[in-house]
Amino acid sequence: MFEMAEERYTELLDRALSQLPSDVAQKDRFELLEPSSSVMGNRTILYNLKEICDRLRREREQLLTYLSKELATAGSLDGTSAVFQGRFDNASIKRLIERYAQEFVYCAICHKPDTRLVKDGRYTFLVCDACGAKSSAKRNL
Ligand SMILES: [Zn+2]
Known part of the structure; x- marks a missing residue:
């Protein structure tokens, strides 16, 4: 039963995504x-x-x-x-x-915008959720 429900959900999700304009569905385009x-x-x-x-x-x-x-x-x-x-x-x-x-x-490594700013002591780091890279921000704000 559960598997069927999950399949149905995936199908619905696929259909919903296919109806989005391509620039919304495509994560790289930011x-x-x-x-x-x-x-x-x-x-x-x-x-x-x-x-x-x-x-x-x-x-x-x-x-x-x-x-x-x-x-x-x-x-x-x-x-x-x-x-x-x-x-x-x-x-x-x-x-x-x-x-x-x-x-x-933007991530310094993969250039994707899926990043978070993390403060670590006096320093600020840019942590990328896409590739996992952690780079130091060029300056503190
Ligand atoms: Zn990255």
């Missing part, structure tokens, strides 16, 4: 979410910080800290958005998020 930002007075609002972080599976605070440092300005969380002091264009923000992903998301 794309950064396009940032959506605009300048308001002397501040820049990044509206989709939360979605970008969800996609990267990283904490909002960490990406916020990274962006603030790289932009050399103050940044704060505002709900699902980030607010930076100063005027920055969307292309610069996008470049920085790409760089963040290179440093803190």
Whole structure:
């Protein structure tokens, strides 16, 4: 009985996966979410910080800290958005998020994004769930 149920489940799962667009089903294809930002007075609002972080599976605070440092300005969380002091264009923000992903998301060995950040004492390591590699992050955040 149990085996039959399992077979049925696998069949259903296969069918469900086959109905997904190929880029969702294919794990290797991983794309950064396009940032959506605009300048308001002397501040820049990044509206989709939360979605970008969800996609990267990283904490909002960490990406916020990274962006603030790289932009050399103050940044704060505002709900699902980030607010930076100063005027920055969307292309610069996008470049920085790409760089963040290179440093803190993609595995240095297999280049897949299935990684976790693990703190070990003073050091931060990038542990890859895809290939098992553990590499040290280029810097601490
Ligand atoms: Zn890997």
